[in-house]
Amino acid sequence: MTSPVRIEYDSDGALAVVILDRPPLNLFDDAGFTAWEQVADELVTVTDPAHPGRARAVLVEARGKIVSGGVDVALFGAIAQSPDAVERAAALWLRLLRIVQALEDLPVPTVFAAHGLTLTAAFEIALGCDILLAAESASFGLVEIVVGLTPSMGGPQRLAERAGPARARELIYTGERYAAATLERWNVVNRVLSDEGFAEAAREYARRLAVGPTCAHAATKRLVATAVRDGVRAADDALPAVSAALFASDDLRAAVASFLGDGPGKATYRGL
Template sequence: MPDTPVDLSYDGPLAVVTFHSPPLNLFTPAVMDALASALGQVADSGARGLLIQAEGRAVSAGVGVNFFATLDAVSGAAVWRDWLQVVHALEDLPIPTVFAAHALCLTAAFEISLACDLLLAAESARFGLVETVVGLTPSMGGPQRLVERAGPARARELIYTGELFDAATLERWNVVNRVLPDDGFREAAHAFVLRLANGPTRAHAATKLITATAARDGARAADDLTPLVSGALFASDDLQGAVSSFLADGPGKATYTGR
């Protein structure tokens, strides 16, 4: 693993971003700058899926508290504006994005996971928004994205208590999408996202846009958008090839190139 806080690699159409800042993968401005750079490269690469993961005994123990000690009201607001731009860049990628949490996942890392389309967790993973210990509220978009997944009451419970929650509990609350066994978790998560990356990329982008519109503006707004974005898929190579494959060989045999 390169001596950088964020590593970017590729497996065919799949981009893999790995946090690597031992021992606890603490978030700092340097880590966020490196993440922003990696996401920019992914956006320009033609990748058709993104996996975000971490190396080490923790996904992340959160933001380095030493950094908080340097902030005041003005500089603190500026930091959150900058870091939310990174979150938005992740959300705006028109490809499936999946966060794989293998262990303890706190504060900034948890908030980044909530900006991904899907969240996979190992059985022993634990999650927490523990900013209450320093008198802060999560400020990288976590509260509002928890509301989308679990509702406002659950979001407040996670944040007010500052407790750690296991993967099974958060799966019940619709925060975690799937809980996978600890043994072989990294390989299983990678295979899952690689399958998405090899799928109908433009259809996935349409799905992402429609569901995001529905969450933000309601079902009728998504209805208004659907004919435009779904109709355009009929001009794609992937749909035309998949239809031909279906008619000739039956379902499930089409391959996709992302065009």
């Protein structure tokens, strides 16, 4: 049986493409979550600076008409009917949070491309990525209220980080589906792109990040994460060491030499 989630490598391997591929609904079940754990482990390995031919950006996309209809509710049914339901649920949430956290902690840019309906677990994974691109007709929802649940893969807190607590509560309390344009206004979606040619446009966006200054991108991720979690002054405290370390990178040295010798925008980065 084909894995519901797999990684392919685009062109020269600089871009790792995670593909959710279990149409028509791309539902998440235990096997799907296990596959995501394996994918997350592989991404940690292939984006490590010491990995030969490392991947320098990650793109998540889905096959089929929709991105995902969410979680197979039979999974929750089995947990709810068990005598140790609370313990089993807690163990599941720990597993799933580690997937999102692994994506967030990757030292390279991560992009989620949503071409259609994106519900629950898929939306929460998207919120764990650096950039969320959406097609014009895409829509999103954390609809866990229909089974008496709150989103438990990190969605509430990551929505609050992007859109603020009031919008996060509204989106989750209502359980409604929200258009890409609405979530772009709320700073949840980074960019809305045309439906026509969306998949290739998203790939091209991710490719541009993959050939950029990888070490500088990693420094940016670290500073932004520090500011969000610990405050701006904590990021200020970290900045001198984080930014200074870039002067030991081949990318900065070569880019500075290229700027001085050839003018801006002509440097080629190798991710070193």
